[in-house]
Amino acid sequence: MARGPTDLKGSRDGSWAKPKTAGVEAEACLHRDTAQTDCRGALSERKIPESLFGSANPSYIIAPMLNRISVASIAIILLVLPHIGISAAAQENVFHARFTGVLSQHGVVGGGIAVVHIDVQPMEFWFGEARRDKLLPVDAETSYNWASITKTMTAIAILQLRDRGQLALDDPAVLYVPELRQVHDEYGSIDAITIRQLLCHSAGFRNPTWPWDCDESANCDWQPFEPTKWAQVAAMLPYTHIAFKPGSHWSYSNLGYVILGQIIERISGDDFEVYLDKNILKPLGMTESYFDRSPYFLESHVSASYLREGSKLVPQPFNFDTGITTSNSGLKAPITDMEKYLRFLIGDPANSTYSFVLKRSSLEEAWTGVLPAVQAGAKPTPYTSGLHGSQPWMGLGFFVLQAAGRRYIYHDGDQGGFSSELLVDPAGRAASILVVNTTDTGTSAPAATLHPQSNTEPDPTTDLRLVLRNDLIENVFPSYAASKSASKNQ
Numbered sequence: 001m002a003r004g005p006t007d008l009k010g011s012r013d014g015s016w017a018k019p020k021t022a023g024v025e026a027e028a029c030l031h032r033d034t035a036q037t038d039c040r041g042a043l044s045e046r047k048i049p050e051s052l053f054g055s056a057n058p059s060y061i062i063a064p065m066l067n068r069i070s071v072a073s074i075a076i077i078l079l080v081l082p083h084i085g086i087s088a089a090a091q092e093n094v095f096h097a098r099f100t101g102v103l104s105q106h107g108v109v110g111g112g113i114a115v116v117h118i119d120v121q122p123m124e125f126w127f128g129e130a131r132r133d134k135l136l137p138v139d140a141e142t143s144y145n146w147a148s149i150t151k152t153m154t155a156i157a158i159l160q161l162r163d164r165g166q167l168a169l170d171d172p173a174v175l176y177v178p179e180l181r182q183v184h185d186e187y188g189s190i191d192a193i194t195i196r197q198l199l200c201h202s203a204g205f206r207n208p209t210w211p212w213d214c215d216e217s218a219n220c221d222w223q224p225f226e227p228t229k230w231a232q233v234a235a236m237l238p239y240t241h242i243a244f245k246p247g248s249h250w251s252y253s254n255l256g257y258v259i260l261g262q263i264i265e266r267i268s269g270d271d272f273e274v275y276l277d278k279n280i281l282k283p284l285g286m287t288e289s290y291f292d293r294s295p296y297f298l299e300s301h302v303s304a305s306y307l308r309e310g311s312k313l314v315p316q317p318f319n320f321d322t323g324i325t326t327s328n329s330g331l332k333a334p335i336t337d338m339e340k341y342l343r344f345l346i347g348d349p350a351n352s353t354y355s356f357v358l359k360r361s362s363l364e365e366a367w368t369g370v371l372p373a374v375q376a377g378a379k380p381t382p383y384t385s386g387l388h389g390s391q392p393w394m395g396l397g398f399f400v401l402q403a404a405g406r407r408y409i410y411h412d413g414d415q416g417g418f419s420s421e422l423l424v425d426p427a428g429r430a431a432s433i434l435v436v437n438t439t440d441t442g443t444s445a446p447a448a449t450l451h452p453q454s455n456t457e458p459d460p461t462t463d464l465r466l467v468l469r470n471d472l473i474e475n476v477f478p479s480y481a482a483s484k485s486a487s488k489n490q
Contacts, residue, residue: 091475094475095475102464103464106308106438106464108437108438109132109304110137110142111126111438112127112435115432116343117430119429122339124335126138130303133304148413150327151257151397153280157280158260158264159362172190176262177263182237187246194246196370199396202250202371203256204243205243205259206243209258209328210232226324226325232324252375261328273330284344288334289338290332294319301334304318305417306438308438309441316416343431366396366397371393373391373392373394380460381412381463382412382460382465382469386403387473395409419439423469430477440459442462
């Protein structure tokens with residue numbers, strides 16, 4: 001159920017009940033695909049009844065397959081609304097329709113989104129089922145794997161250690177992880193690879209932590225989901241090479257963040273999970289967040305995850321352990337806990353705990369672009385593309401995007417069927433967190449073999465996160481800013 005500015009009553013299939021008192025004229029506008037002129041006129045004159053978009057009952061009908069509100073109708077509304085000064089509550093309803101329609105289009109089993117603004121209660125929408133086998137609906141307590149969004153916390157942990165004088169960002173990584181001397185580096189000494197380069201994915205290490213798969217793809221259920229011990233990764237370092245001159249350009253590397261996890265453990269003396277729990281999760285009050293397998297008392301809230309190819313839906317390992325890759329992908333949490341993380345990122349000078357976790361100047365340092373996030377020869381993805389072709393840059397563990405005249409900070413996550421995105425509007429003091437438990441590969445026909453796997457990514461040409469990110473940047477975040485400005489002028 002949505003909280004805060006909305007009051008929605010949902011069903012298990014993700015559909016939403018239509019209010020009984022909707023205005024006929026506005027309802028007709030929402031349902032018509034061809035009479036665009038009439039609809040624009042009705043909207044521009046604000047002939048929208050309060051029962052449809054007002055604060056008393058802002059929700060409207062949102063069917064999973066958009067059988068009542070067409071994509072064309074929503075597109076018209078999204079085009080017109082920013083120009084007529086509608087309320088943030090009205091914008092939320094349009095976005096809710098968009099969110100539900102996009103997830104339905106991609107065959108998502110379940111997911112959720114929250115938008116947090118410093119001055120108001122969070123906007124939350126839940127969709128579908130956390131576990132299809134048990135018909136378990138998604139709710140505020142549903143816990144997800146946040147995959148590579150974990151990397152943002154790893155970066156914060158490194159900056160904490162730097163601020164305490166326990167390391168320097170330009171220290172050689174091999175100083176703390178001497179096993180790296182076994183890596184083949186044809187570009188010079190391994191001592192040239194720094195902690196800073198690991199943070200911004202420019203050290204030259206490969207993308208996957210473990211690029212080796214089983215030799216029979218039709219039956220890989222027996223293999224570990226990820227390497228379970230550092231010794232397994234270390235044993236393969238003599239077979240690992242540096243792919244390009246360190247610092248010369250960007251290339252996403254999960255292995256680099258495994259190495260950062262080792263640095264955190266060796267300096268602090270704590271396991272990575274313990275260090276982050278003590279220094280990030282607990283101070284922020286994220287009491288239902290943890291790493292890898294769920295505590296027994298929270299296991300009933302864990303979402304399953306799925307990989308979709310065409311009509312084929314393949315369950316991924318449930319409640320999986322990310323093994324040695326915890327520092328790049330191991331965080332599990334409900335959206336309501338991630339809202340607490342968003343509030344920390346947005347910032348509040350009156351909250352001294354936030355400065356304990358990381359002082360604002362260090363967070364701004366992490367949010368400064370170091371080099372463009374460009375992957376030569378690869379299709380654009382949510383990691384490497386922005387609104388209207390804008391180019392993201394890589395900071396220290398966070399991506400930085402200049403779009404629509406503002407700076408946005410973000411990070412995406414993909415693992416084991418989960419896809420997610422964290423997005424922050426620092427100037428507008430707003431942020432969002434999105435997750436779905438189904439990765440849509442975009443393939444029209446199912447593959448003959450589709451075994452459970454760790455590195456799962458959506459089809460980059462149809463990734464739902466890009467669609468929803470653009471809506472948030474162009475419509476939702478500006479509506480919060482306009483609402484705040486209007487309230488100050490009253």
